[in-house]
Structure formats: structure tokens, C-alpha cells
Amino acid sequence: xxxxxxxxxxxxxxxxxxxxxxxxxxxxxxxxxxxxxxxxxxxxxxxxxxxxxxxxxxxxxxxxxxxxxxxxxxxxxxxxxxxxxxxxxxxxxxxxxxxxxxxxxxxxxxxxxxx
Amino acid sequence: xxxxxxxxxxxxxxxxxxxxxxxxxxxxxxxxxxxxxxxxxxxxxxxxxxxxxxxxxxxxxxxxxxxxxxxxxxxxxxxxxxxxxxxxxxxxxxxxxxxxxxxxxxxxxxxxxxxxxxxxxxxxxxxxxxxxxxxxxxxxxxxxxxxxxxxxxxxxxxxxxxxxxxxxxxxxxxxxxxxxxxxxxxxxxxxxxxxxxxxxxxxxxxxxxxxxxxxxxxxxxxxxxxxxxxxxxxxxxxxxxxxxxxxxxxxxxxxxxxxxxxxxxxxxxxxxxxxxxxxxxxxxxxxxxxxxxxxxxxxxxxxxxxxxxxxxxxxxxxxxxxxxxxxxxxxxxxxxxxxxxxxxxxxxxxxxxxxxxxxxxxxxxxxxxxxxxxxxxxxxxxxxxxxxxxxxxxxxxxxxxxxxxxxxxxxxxxxxxxxxxxxxxxxxxxxxxxxxxxxxxxxxxxxxxxxxxxxxxxxxxxxxxxxxxxxxxxxxxxxxxxxxxxxxxxxxxxxxxxxxxxxxxxxxxxxxxxxxxxxxxxxxxxxxxxxxxxxxxxxxxxxxxxxxxxxxxxxxxxxxxxxxxxxxxxxxxxxxxxxxxxxxxxxxxxxxxxxxxxxxxxxxxxxxxxxxxxxxxxxxxxxxxxxxxxxxxxxxxxxxxxxxxxxxxxxxxxxxxxxxxxxxxxxxxxxxxxxxxxxxxxxxxxxxxxxxxxxxxxxxxxxxxxxxxxxxxxxxxxxxxxxxxxxxxxxxxxxxxxxxxxxxxxxxxxxxxxxxxxxxxxxxxxxxxxxxxxxxxxxxxxxxxxxxxxxxxxxxxxxxxxxxxxxxxxxxxxxxxx
Numbered sequence: 043x044x045x046x047x048x049x050x051x052x053x054x055x056x057x058x059x060x061x062x063x064x065x066x067x068x069x070x071x072x073x074x075x076x077x078x079x080x081x082x083x084x085x086x087x088x089x090x091x092x093x094x095x096x097x098x099x100x101x102x103x104x105x106x107x108x109x110x111x112x113x114x115x116x117x118x119x120x121x122x123x124x125x126x127x128x129x130x131x132x133x134x135x136x137x138x139x140x141x142x143x144x145x146x147x148x149x150x151x152x153x154x155x156x157x
Numbered sequence: 158x159x160x161x162x163x164x165x166x167x168x169x170x171x172x173x174x175x176x177x178x179x180x181x182x183x184x185x186x187x188x189x190x191x192x193x194x195x196x197x198x199x200x201x202x203x204x205x206x207x208x209x210x211x212x213x214x215x216x217x218x219x220x221x222x223x224x225x226x227x228x229x230x231x232x233x234x235x236x237x238x239x240x241x242x243x244x245x246x247x248x249x250x251x252x253x254x255x256x257x258x259x260x261x262x263x264x265x266x267x268x269x270x271x272x273x274x275x276x277x278x279x280x281x282x283x284x285x286x287x288x289x290x291x292x293x294x295x296x297x298x299x300x301x302x303x304x305x306x307x308x309x310x311x312x313x314x315x316x317x318x319x320x321x322x323x324x325x326x327x328x329x330x331x332x333x334x335x336x337x338x339x340x341x342x343x344x345x346x347x348x349x350x351x352x353x354x355x356x357x358x359x360x361x362x363x364x365x366x367x368x369x370x371x372x373x374x375x376x377x378x379x380x381x382x383x384x385x386x387x388x389x390x391x392x393x394x395x396x397x398x399x400x401x402x403x404x405x406x407x408x409x410x411x412x413x414x415x416x417x418x419x420x421x422x423x424x425x426x427x428x429x430x431x432x433x434x435x436x437x438x439x440x441x442x443x444x445x446x447x448x449x450x451x452x453x454x455x456x457x458x459x460x461x462x463x464x465x466x467x468x469x470x471x472x473x474x475x476x477x478x479x480x481x482x483x484x485x486x487x488x489x490x491x492x493x494x495x496x497x498x499x500x501x502x503x504x505x506x507x508x509x510x511x512x513x514x515x516x517x518x519x520x521x522x523x524x525x526x527x528x529x530x531x532x533x534x535x536x537x538x539x540x541x542x543x544x545x546x547x548x549x550x551x552x553x554x555x556x557x558x559x560x561x562x563x564x565x566x567x568x569x570x571x572x573x574x575x576x577x578x579x580x581x582x583x584x585x586x587x588x589x590x591x592x593x594x595x596x597x598x599x600x601x602x603x604x605x606x607x608x609x610x611x612x613x614x615x616x617x618x619x620x621x622x623x624x625x626x627x628x629x630x631x632x633x634x635x636x637x638x639x640x641x642x643x644x645x646x647x648x649x650x651x652x653x654x655x656x657x658x659x660x661x662x663x664x665x666x667x668x669x670x671x672x673x674x675x676x677x678x679x680x681x682x683x684x685x686x687x688x689x690x691x692x693x694x695x696x697x698x699x700x701x702x703x704x705x706x707x708x709x710x711x712x713x714x715x716x717x718x719x720x721x722x723x724x725x726x727x728x729x730x731x732x733x734x735x736x737x738x739x740x741x742x743x744x745x746x747x748x749x750x751x752x753x754x755x756x757x758x759x760x761x762x763x764x765x766x767x768x769x770x771x772x773x774x775x776x777x778x779x780x781x782x783x784x785x786x787x788x789x790x791x792x793x794x795x796x797x798x799x800x801x802x803x804x805x806x807x808x809x810x811x812x813x814x815x816x817x818x819x820x821x822x823x824x825x826x827x828x829x830x831x832x833x834x835x836x837x838x839x840x841x842x843x844x845x846x847x848x849x850x851x852x853x854x855x856x857x858x859x860x861x862x863x864x865x866x867x868x869x870x871x872x873x874x875x876x877x878x879x880x881x882x883x884x885x886x887x888x889x890x891x892x893x894x895x896x897x898x899x900x901x902x903x904x905x906x907x908x909x910x911x912x913x914x915x916x917x918x919x920x921x922x923x924x925x926x927x928x929x930x931x932x933x934x935x936x937x938x939x940x941x942x943x944x945x946x947x948x949x950x951x952x953x954x955x956x957x958x959x960x961x962x963x964x965x966x967x968x969x970x971x972x973x974x975x
Contacts, residue, residue: 057967065335066680066706069966080966084344084680085492086334101722104710106683110494113683115710115718120683124495150966 052142054151060088061148068103068112071152078141079103080150081123083110089123090143090152096121096128096136160188163461164249164257166239166405167265168193170202171434171450173221175263178458180229186462189231190257192249195288196236198222202288203447206313206479209292209320232257242409244427261429261461264406264417268399268435268445273308277370282377283393286317298392299324306330306380306390308367310337312478314396315354319480321392322358329360329388331367331380341476341487343679345503345510346526348668353483353508362388401436401443416443421468423457433457440471448472475536477529486532489522489539490514493679497521502553503675504528510672511553512679518546531555571625580626581619586612591623595630603627620649644906645684647676652688652905659696667693667704688906691793694829695901698942705959711791714962715950716773719766724773726765727790728780729826732800732818732838733761742783746776760797760835762788774963777951786826786949793907794829795836795897798822799847803840803857812857814840817886821893827946828939831904831913834897849877852910853893862889866896866922867911875911878919881927895926895935898942 063069063082070093071078077093079102087110093103100116110123120129126138142153163179165172168191176189193199204218226233240252242262250256270285272278284294298305299321307318310332318328330337336347337354351361366383370393379389401416412418412426416438423431423439433453435445444450449472459467475488493499493514502511509527513520513535519542523535534556538545545552551559576589594600594610606612606623613623641651648655655674664670667689671681681689686707693701711717716724728743743763747755754766768776777787789796798821801807803814818838825836837848838855848854850870854877856863861884865877880896883889899922904913914922925931954963 062961062966064706064961069961071966072968083492086336086339087492087494098720099722100720101718104714104718104722106686106709107706108680108682108686109499109678110497116720118683122495 049153051156052153053156054144054153057150057152059148060086060145060150062150063088066107068105068107070101070103073141073152074154077101077103078152080143080152081107081112083107083123088143088145088150090141091121091123091126091138092141094138095119096126096138097132102138161186161260162258163187163189163261163263164259165189165191165263165265166242166249167191167263167267167434167436168195168199168233168235169265169267169434170199170220170447171267171454172263172265173199174451174454175265175433175457176229176231177221178454179461182458182462182464184229187261189229190234190259191226191231192234192237192239192251192255192257194236194238195290197289198226198233198235200289203479205286205289205292206316206320208289209286209295209317210323210481211320212323212481215289239405242405242430244409244430247429259429261431263457264425264430264432264436265434266402266405266436268401268443270395271398271400272395273367273397275367275370277372277377278395280370280372280377280393281375282391283370283395286313286394286396287399295321295392295394296324299326301391302326303391304329304389305392305394306388307394307396308380309396309398310334310361310363311340311396311398312338312476314394315350315359316479317394317396318359319354319357321394326392327360328358329362329390330354331362331365331382331388333364333366335364337361337363338476338478338485338487341491341524342485342526343492343512343524345512345668345671345679346485346487346524348666349508349510349526349672350478350483350485354480357480357483362386399435399445401438403436406432406436414438414441421456421470422460423453423469424460431457431460439469442471444472444474446474446476448474473536473540475532477532484525484527484529486523486525486529488532488536489520490516491522491524493521499679500549500553501677501679503672505673505675508672513553515545515549518544518549520545528555571622572629580622581610581612586610588626591626592630595627601627601631644688645682647671647678647681647685648674649677650674652908655689656692656696656903656905659692665693665697665700667707691829691831691906695942698945712793714770714773715777715787715789715791715954716768717791721767723767723769725790726768726773726776726780727758727762727788728785729788729822730762731822732798732815734800734815734819735763739783739785742780742785746779749779750776752776758790758797760790761799762790762797764790771963771965774955774960778955781949781952781955787951789826792829793832794827795822795825795834797835798825799835799837799851801838801840801845803838807840809843810840810857811859812840812862812886814838814846814855814857817855817857817862817889818846820886821890824890824943825894825897827948828897828901828943829946830897830901831906832909834900834910836893850874851877853896855889855893860884862886864889864892864896867914867919869909869911873911878914880919880923891932891936892926894939895932896922898935898939899925901939901942 066084068079068081079091079093081089093101095114097119100114102112104115105112111120113120119132122129126140128135144151199221201218201220207213234255237251239249241250248258270287284291305321305326305328307314307330310330318330322328336344337350368383369381371379377393379387381387403413403417406417407413417432417436419432419437419439423433425432434450456467456469478485498515500513512524514522520538525532548559574588578588580588591610591612600606613620643649664673670689690704690707705713716726750772752765756764758764798818800815800818804810834852836853837846837851839846839848840857848856850868854865863882864880866880868877869875900910
């Protein structure tokens with residue numbers, strides 16, 4: 043929560059309200075390094091990952107969200123939303139990069155490295 | 158020596174408790190003055206809910222009566238609002254002229270209820286729920302009966318609604334979120350709470366935004382929601398949260414954030430001034446529950462009486478709801494998170510749901526519904542951060558069971574059970590009955606035991622116990638057998654049981670199914686959620702609200718996802734027929750949206766490949782304008798009806814196969830099924846439409862229509878089997894709809910017709926389709942279901958439904974870098 047204040051290298055950009063993301067769903071954003079997926083779980087937690095499955099680059103934002111993970115729509119790989127790591131039988135086979143995300147009073151902020 | 162002067166602003170729970178704590182430590186140190194805005198002594202504010210419900214009287218909740226103030230020589234100014242703090246002179250002044258000088262000042266001004274700035278918020282009959290005056294206003298309104306609306310489905314709002322319902326009003330809670338008490342409960346517990354409230358006369362409307370409060374003659378008459386619904390009421394309670402009361406502190410220049418900012422010693426930016434309770438902000442948190450207040454008061458009293466190195470380190474929270482007979486407990490990170498593990502227990506019979514979240518072998522949080530006896534135990538384990546890895550197996554059953562079984566092998570625990578002890582609660586089967594049956598009848602498998610004793614044959618939750626009993630009784634002769642294959646790892650039930658119980662128990666939502674069938678996970682997985690969603694749609698076509706988030710992306714966005722994340726779009730061509738206008742429209746769409754590939758499919762239609770997701774609604778709009786609708790080429794449901802040209806053109810045609818195909822497709826399109834369904838109609842046995850490798854195929858002959866089922870030409874290749882033969886086209890249509898409905902009702906999710914046929918047998922399908930009554934009943938159910946499905950999903954989305962699905966969340970990131 044305090045990373046927003048601390049790190050001067052990161053620019054925090056307000057991209058919307060957490061309630062703009064459907065529960066057990068995701069929305070997409072076009073980022074400077076590619077598409078970003080922002081997920082909201084059934085319990086209301088939000089996570090951001092680069093929107094590309096480590097397996098074959100499938101758009102994770104289009105998968106089914108269950109618990110704190112998402113199942114890729116292309117070949118069913120299960121990804122941990124918090125770490126981007128592959129889970130289950132695919133554990134250790136690559137991860138989707140985590141994008142810095144902060145929630146402040148219901149607003150979502152994406153962290154972009156300045157440069 | 159004159160005493161130091163301690164002045165407290167706020168005669169509520171925090172202010173008085175702080176004084177009590179100080180007196181406990183050093184009764185003679187301070188000359189104490191308390192200012193309170195309410196015209197009465199200090200009472201237990203959190204017990205206002207039982208007062209509203211008529212379960213307690215005001216006298217029962219008084220904490221400090223007048224004698225207490227007198228005995229401790231405390232000067233109490235009630236009904237007296239402090240208007241100014243002069244920190245230079247160290248004097249506080251009230252608006253009525255009263256003033257008091259201090260050496261130490263405590264701010265315990267609490268919080269104010271948030272009033273939504275809705276039109277009509279100032280009408281008579283619009284109240285908040287904060288103090289005794291509010292309760293009295295609500296009680297007076299309730300005496301007149303009628304309807305009450307409570308905005309806010311949090312702790313306070315639900316208690317208010319329950320209290321009003323107890324007093325005879327029809328109470329409706331309007332909640333912005335789709336889970337009640339979403340800060341404390343997950344979806345499963347929220348579902349149970351909602352049902353329990355309904356049983357107690359409290360209606361709940363979720364995901365509802367308030368638009369305006371309506372009135373007549375200056376009095377509230379109803380609430381209008383954003384979606385246009387109007388809920389009539391003569392009383393409206395706003396319970397949407399609290400705001401720390403910081404005006405005094407800000408007025409005299411103290412540092413104020415969300416609340417009055419304090420350090421670990423409860424000190425504000427002025428070392429002579431302290432703040433506690435709901436008005437204070439400690440390490441960025443302003444608390445709204447009572448437990449942290451008590452902790453703050455203890456620390457403050459230590460500081461004020463000269464105890465060194467005391468510090469308040471923030472509070473770990475637990476919540477309990479005060480609604481009689483509804484037991485809810487929540488604490489900590491109840492929804493899990495990174496690296497966390499859920500342990501879930503459900504008891505459908507008793508309406509119990511328990512979820513304990515473990516992080517690195519330690520309790521990180523818990524949600525309990527229906528059985529909260531162990532809430533305190535989990536809370537202690539959470540606060541102490543004890544390693545509970547050893548207790549993992551029994552933790553969810555609570556403290557008593559865990560301690561009784563510590564170090565005991567589960568098998569010997571079963572062996573030690575008395576013969577009269579009940580194993581299967583559903584069917585009332587005791588241990589003795591099972592062991593006797595195993596011995597006398599020579600049973601060796603779980604299925605045997607189920608067949609002869611009914612133990613574990615219903616809900617199945619005692620299956621592990623019965624298996625252990627078999628193991629203990631038979632020794633090495635027992636080989637654990639698996640029953641029907643479970644739907645997924647979230648349950649031990651197979652598809653058949655799940656489908657039957659949805660219908661027989663009237664389960665109408667995913668959380669209801671998960672609770673009744675005691676799902677082992679809080680909200681299921683990517684395998685079971687789509688299956689349950691389909692089973693519910695099939696069982697309750699008119700009632701069930703499709704859960705879009707439980708659908709695979711193709712069915713959610715009504716297009717087929719491709720390897721590069723683009724989509725393919727296939728408009729319907731009824732029976733494979735098209736026209737120059739349609740072809741022109743397709744060509745125009747392909748040009749306009751630069752669609753890279755256009756291909757003819759095996760199902761006699763045209764596939765537009767490589768469409769960007771953002772473009773989908775516009776592509777559909779153009780296709781709709783030319784009269785085309787979704788081909789459902791993505792659906793677990795009816796795909797295509799392939800035809801040959803039949804008697805219209807073919808010299809061998811025996812019937813109008815094209816006409817029948819078009820008729821079938823127009824009747825059956827939009828229907829959801831366990832898996833895809835492909836049809837074909839061939840006009841003669843030469844079978845140009847390849848009907849005998851389809852899920853359902855019709856081969857026309859001179860004397861009528863042969864109906865074949867169970868073909869496949871994909872992963873598996875298999876010819877159809879002849880199911881029946883009918884004389885007329887009408888009969889063919891009835892039979893095909895009946896077969897489809899039977900498959901919709903019996904098939905397991907993702908099970909194609911040929912697999913379903915192999916499982917249930919061709920004869921059982923034939924028996925239903927050839928029996929005129931059974932066929933008619935199936936046809937009628939299909940027709941009823943189709944009343945809700947024959948709508949074009951493309952047109953709905955062009956009209957704006959689920960627009961969020963197709964738009965990016967924000968374009969700001971692009972602009973930031975551009």
C-alpha cells in the first residue's frame with residue numbers, strides 16, 4: 043500500500059475503479075510493454091498481470107477466474123493471480139509478469155517505471 | 158497539591174472506557190470533566206441493535222449510570238457540544254458557554270454516519286442508525302407498520318433491517334455490492350446469510366444503486382433505484398458507513414487525515430491532546446469496531462498514568478453479526494490470497510459453512526456461518542500465529558475434535574467408536590449396522606455398503622468414514638474403490654448426483670448447489686463452475702440468471718478465440734442457405750474491419766477469422782443490419798443443421814430436406830446443451846449432407862424420415878445408430894426436439910451425444926422418444942426452455958449488454974506514454 047509513496051521511479055496512473063472489473067472477471071488495458079490484464083476475484087481482491095500466458099501467449103484476461111487463479115482460455119493452464127506462476131501440473135513452467143497495482147479508496151493505480 | 162485536569166470530549170464508549178481505565182490505575186490522579194452531546198449517560202452503542210429489535214431495553218445497555226459519575230467526582234456536561242479547543246490557553250469551550258481548562262485532553266468524538274447526498278435525503282422519515290434518538294425514531298415509525306428500506310448491506314444495515322422486521326415492518330435491504338457484508342464474508346457465506354435473512358422477513362436487493370428518495374407531503378414514500386425500480390417505504394435508513402468526526406481537531410489545527418492522526422501512544426500532533434476510538438486514525442487505519450477501542454483505551458490509560466514503554470500496535474479484527482439465530486463470524490484475511498490455502502467444511506443439513514485460510518501453515522483468517530463456536534479459537538490461533546500444520550487434518554472440525562484426536566490414528570478412532578454411534582446422518586445408519594452388514598452379507602466395496610445399508614448413499618459426506626470402517630472390518634481384503642467419477646476436485650459427487658439434486662432440492666444458484674452438496678472449495682473451479690451454470694440453466698430455464706463469469710470465453714463473448722487472441726465470427730445460415738445480400742454484407746464487413754481471412758466451414762456457413770475483440774460489437778451490428786444472427790459456432794449448444802438440396806432441386810430427393818433443416822434450425826437455435834450439437838438432414842439415402850456422422854441425423858426416404866443419433870467425426874469417428882423412423886415431417890421435428898431435450902437433461906457437461914448414448918443405452922432413449930406421452934412432455938419442456946434462449950446474443954450486445962466486456966478498462970496508459 044505504501045509503495046505508491048516510496049518509489050520515485052514508479053509513476054502511478056489511475057485507470058479506473060475496482061468495481062469497473064466484474065467479480066470473477068477481468069478487464070484489459072493497453073500498456074507500453076503490451077496488454078495488461080486486471081483481475082477481480084469473487085472476494086473482491088484485484089491483481090494485475092501482463093495479459094499473456096507463459097505457455098503460448100494466450101490472453102489470460104479472457105479466462106475463467108476461480109479463487110485467486112485464472113485458467114487460460116487457450117489450453118487451460120492455471121495461473122496464480124498473485125504471482126503469475128503456473129500452478130498444478132505446470133508448476134515451474136514459467137510465469138506471467140506481475141504488474142504493480144495499488145488500490146486507494148476504491149481507485150486502481152497501475153505502476154509504470156519512469157524512463 | 159492540586160490535581161491535574163483531564164478533560165474528555167465525548168461521553169461515548171471510548172471516552173468513558175478511557176476514564177475507567179485511568180481510574181483503575183490511579184483513582185486520585187486527575188480531576189475529570191466529560192462533555193457529551195447526547196442528553197444522557199454513557200451506554201453500550203453496539204447493543205442498540207438488540208434494543209431496536211425489542212430484545213433489550215435501554216436500561217439494559219447503560220454502561221455508566223449517574224452514580225458512577227458522582228462516585229468518581231466526574232463533572233459531566235450532557236447535551237453540551239464543544240465548539241472550540243484553545244490549545245494556547247488549554248481550554249475547551251462549548252456552544253452554551255460552558256468551558257473547562259485542561260492539562261490533558263482526550264478527543265473521543267466518535268464518528269458520524271454517512272448520509273448519501275441523494276435527492277430527497279432531507280425528507281421526514283429518512284434516518285441513520287447511530288444513537289438512541291435514531292432508534293427511537295425507527296421504533297416510532299415501526300409502530301405504524303408498513304415498509305422500511307435500509308440502504309447498505311453491511312453489519313449495521315442488516316441489524317437495522319432485522320430489528321425493523323422484528324417490529325413488524327416489511328424490511329428491504331438495498332446493497333451496492335453483490336455479496337452482503339462483502340468486507341467480512343465471501344460469496345458462500347454471503348449466500349447463506351441472505352437466505353437466513355429472507356427466512357426472517359428481510360428482503361435483500363443486491364448490486365443495486367440508489368438514485369433518489371421519493372416523497373409525498375414532505376415525508377419519504379419510496380426509494381428509486383438506478384435501474385428504475387421503485388421500492389415503496391415509509392421509513393428509510395441509511396447505513397452506508399461512518400466518517401470519523403474530526404471537525405474539532407481540524408478546527409484547532411491538529412493533524413487530521415481520515416481521522417485525527419495519533420501515534421502508538423494515542424498522542425495527536427499536540428502532546429497534551431490524545432485521540433481514541435472511531436475519531437482516531439492510527440497507522441493509516443480508522444477503526445469502526447469496539448475491540449480496537451478497548452485496546453486503545455488501555456494504552457492511553459497507561460500513558461496518562463506514567464507507565465513507560467506502552468504502545469498500541471494496531472488491532473486484528475473479528476466480526477460477529479447480532480441477528481438472533483444467525484451466527485456469523487469473520488476475521489483476518491478470510492478471502493485468502495498469495496500462497497494461501499483454503500480448508501472448507503460444509504454441512505448442508507445444518508446450514509453450516511466454515512472456511513479457514515492458512516498461510517505457511519498458520520491461520521490467516523476465517524469465515525464461519527451457522528456454527529461459530531470455534532471462532533474464538535481460530536482468532537486466537539491467528540493472533541498467536543501458531544504453526545498449525547500438525548492440526549491440518551482436523552482443524553476445520555474445531556477445537557474439541559482437534560484436541561480429542563491429537564495423535565490418534567483416524568483408523569483406530571473409527572475402531573474405537575461405539576456400535577450405536579451414527580455414521581450416516583442422512584439415512585440414520587449406525588456403525589453397528591454397517592459392520593454387521595459387512596460381516597453377514599460379505600460386503601467388500603463402498604457401493605455394496607451403499608446398496609445394502611444406504612450409508613453414505615445420500616449426501617456422501619460420510620464416505621471417508623464408511624471407507625475406514627470397511628478397512629477396519631475387512632483388513633487387507635478391503636480395496637478402496639472409487640464411486641462415480643467426481644465432477645472435479647472440488648467435490649466427491651459425480652455429475653448424475655449433482656444434476657438430480659439440483660432438480661429434487663430446487664437449487665437455483667451456484668452457491669446454493671455448492672452449499673447443499675458440500676463443495677470442498679469456496680467457489681469452485683474452471684471445471685465445475687461452467688458445468689453447474691449449464692445444469693442450472695437447463696433445470697430452471699425461466700428462473701436462473703446465467704452467470705457470465707462461469708462461462709468459457711467463447712460463450713461469454715459469442716465468438717471463437719483463436720491462437721493469437723483474436724476471434725472468429727460465424728453468422729448463422731439457416732440450413733446452409735444464403736443469399737446475395739447476405740454474402741454482400743459479409744464481404745463489406747470483411748473489407749471494413751480488415752478481417753484477414755474468410756473461410757467456408759464444414760457446417761455450410763462462412764467464418765470470418767482474425768477479428769479484434771474491440772471490433773466484435775461493430776462487426777455484429779453490420780451483420781445484424783443485413784438480417785444475420787449469431788451462428789453459435791462457439792456454443793455448447795446447437796451449432797449447424799447441414800442439409801442437401803432435397804426435392805427442391807435434386808432428381809433423387811425424396812423429401813424437402815432443406816426445408817426440414819431450416820425449420821429445425823429456426824426452432825432449435827440458441828439452445829444450450831452439455832456439449833456441441835450438430836445436425837444434418839439428407840434428402841435420400843445417398844446422404845449428401847453426411848447425416849450419419851452427426852449428433853442427430855435425418856435420412857429422408859420415400860416412406861418418411863429415419864432419425865439417427867450418436868455419430869461423431871472429430872476426435873472419435875463413429876457412425877450413427879438408427880433410433881426411430883417416423884412418417885411425417887412434424888413427427889420428425891417432435892422426435893428431434895425430444896431427443897435433444899432428453900440429452901440436455903441427462904447428459905453430463907462436455908459429454909457429446911454419442912457418449913451419453915453409450916452410457917445410458919440406445920434402448921432407454923428409444924423408449925422415451927417412441928412413447929407419445931413421454932415424447933410430448935420432452936418436446937414441451939424443450940419448447941418452454943426455448944422461450945428464453947431464442948434471442949440473438951449479438952443483437953443484445955450491439956444494444957449495449959455487457960459493454961464492459963469489449964472495451965478496455967481505460968486508455969490512460971496509452972496516453973501516458975504517447
